[in-house]
Amino acid sequence: MKKEYKKQIKEAVKIIVFAFVLSWGLRATVVDARVVPTPSMLPTIQVNDRLLVDKISYRFKDINRGDIVVFHAPLNVDQKGVDYVKRVIGLPGDKIEIKDGKVFINEKELIESYEMEEPNYTYGPEIVPEETYFVMGDNRNNSNDSHYWGVLPKTKIIGKVFIRYWPLEGFGRLAK
Numbered sequence: 001m002k003k004e005y006k007k008q009i010k011e012a013v014k015i016i017v018f019a020f021v022l023s024w025g026l027r028a029t030v031v032d033a034r035v036v037p038t039p040s041m042l043p044t045i046q047v048n049d050r051l052l053v054d055k056i057s058y059r060f061k062d063i064n065r066g067d068i069v070v071f072h073a074p075l076n077v078d079q080k081g082v083d084y085v086k087r088v089i090g091l092p093g094d095k096i097e098i099k100d101g102k103v104f105i106n107e108k109e110l111i112e113s114y115e116m117e118e119p120n121y122t123y124g125p126e127i128v129p130e131e132t133y134f135v136m137g138d139n140r141n142n143s144n145d146s147h148y149w150g151v152l153p154k155t156k157i158i159g160k161v162f163i164r165y166w167p168l169e170g171f172g173r174l175a176k
Helices: 002-029
Strands: 031-035 050-054 068-072 083-090 095-099 102-105 123-127 132-136 157-166
Touching: 031 157, 068 132, 083 102
Parallel strands: none
Antiparallel strands: 031 050, 050 157, 068 083, 068 157, 083 132, 095 102, 095 123
């Protein structure tokens, strides 16, 4: 009886260790969960929304304008070690300018259905360098983003937000 009990405990420990290693491996390489602590992506993402981040697709396909990405804070941002969630607005080679409450890409106005309000600041014109992106929060006037600290190096991008899983009434893909 004692031997059988030890065998069951040993099997349970193996299962727990395997589950932990599998979970850690998936989170490190494939998918991760994030909680949004700030209102910078309103109205698209609410404070305390829970998101799943696809960490693998950008290895096989390009980052696109409109993608919502999670990234490590750039080196020139005070909050090192903090991850951000923003929308990709400018791609490498794009000319970005913000004036008169509008965002212009390559001198054409960007039509945005997702922004909370028009920006009340000016920026640029600036060309987005290769291997970098211009990212902004949807809550334009309450977002610590590229208009403040500059372009985002591709190497800082963790992955693409692909689903909101909490709260349940908001479950689903995020609007582009």
